[in-house]
Structures are given as C-alpha cells and as structure tokens.
Amino acid sequence: MPIISSFYGILIRMYFADHAPPHFHAVYGESEALIDIRTLEVIEGQLPRRAMVFVLEWAALHRAELQEDWDLCATRKPPHPIEPLD
Template sequence: MPTISMFYGILIQMFWNDHAPPHFHALYGEFEALIDIRTLEVLEGQLPRRALALVLEWAQEHRAELMEDWDLCTRNQPLKKIVPLT
C-alpha cells in the first residue's frame, strides 16, 4: 500500500484496486481510519480526535489530488506524492 503523504506521525495511504467509494487510509500509531474523499466521512475505523482533525484539514486542501491518485489506483498506475500538512 503506497504512502502518498506523511505528517505529524500520520501516514496517508491508498491501495491499488481498492473498493469504492473513493477513499484513503490514515494510520496513526495503532489507529487506522478509512476516509471518504468526497465527503471526508470516516467509513471505518477511528483516529484520536486531534489526528482526525489534522487528516481532515489536510484532505480538504488536497481533495483534487486525492481523487487523481484514486483514479491512478483504479488503473494500477504509480501514485503521486501529496504535500504534507505544515
């Protein structure tokens, strides 16, 4: 599972040929959440409140790039790195 961004100890990853809806995986320590790119809703799992807030802030800023990477995933193409939250 390629890591497309990393910030504050949070990894943002996507799987090739993953199931719909378009989403990404956010990992922080022992926590993992699947976040819908379109709605920024947590589909599965959980993150600590502060980590989730950082992930959602980052995802809001990079939604178009996330959708581009999702499209690349569906075609088994190399993913593009996305600038981390600063």
Template sequence: MYIRGEHNPPHFHALYAEYEAQLNIQTLEVIEGKLPRRALAMVLEWAAEHRTELMEDWNLCQAKQLPNPIKPLE
C-alpha cells in the first residue's frame, strides 16, 4: 500500500519479479495488472488470511499513517 494518492476501492499492490497487480481487499479480485498463476494463488491465500489487517492498514494509509507489518505466508 502507498500512503499517498491511493484511490477506492480499498486495495493493495502485489509485486512479483516484473509483474504487479492491484487486488481489491474486500473481494480479492484483481483490479489492475497481472501476476503469474502460482504467484497469484499465493497472494490470494495470504490476503484471505489477513483481510482484516489489510483493511486496518488501508485505513491507516488513508489517514496518512504508516501501515503495520503483516506476516508473510508460511
């Protein structure tokens, strides 16, 4: 997530090598961009486990505050 200039719907950015995608936090749909299938599956698994934390971080970013770290996929 970026602190400045983010737009609705609430989303996060996932980066993998030269790929980037923006995913809607509430629906976990890809809004923009793309990731390889395996990377996308891992991102979706991680995001499903941390959806509440992602929304909390989204709200912090909207308030121009730093987001909290979220554990990686184990």
C-alpha cells in the first residue's frame, strides 16, 4: 500500500484497487482510520483526537489531489506524493 504523505507521525496511504467509496487510510501508531475523500467522514476505525484534527485539516487542503490519487490507484497506477501538513 503506497504512502502518499507523512506528517507528525501520521502515515497517509491508499490501497490499489480498493473498495468504494473513495477513501484513504490514516495510520498513527497502532490506530487506523479510513476517511471518505468526498465528505471527510470516518468510514471505519479511529485515531486519537489530535491526530484526527491534523488528518482532517490536511485532507481538506488536498481533497482534489486525494481524488486524483484514488483514480490512479483504481487503475493500479502509483499515486503521486502529496505535500505534508506544515
């Protein structure tokens, strides 16, 4: 599963040819959450509150890039890296 971004100890990943809806995986330590790209709602899992705030802030800034990477992964092409949260 490619890592498309990393910041504050959080890894943002996408699986190739993953199930709908379009989403990404945010991993922080032992915690993982699946976040819907369109709505930024948690589909499954959870993160510590502070990590979730960072993830949602980052995702709101990069929603179009996340959708582009989802489309690439859907066709088994490598996604592009996305700038981390500053």
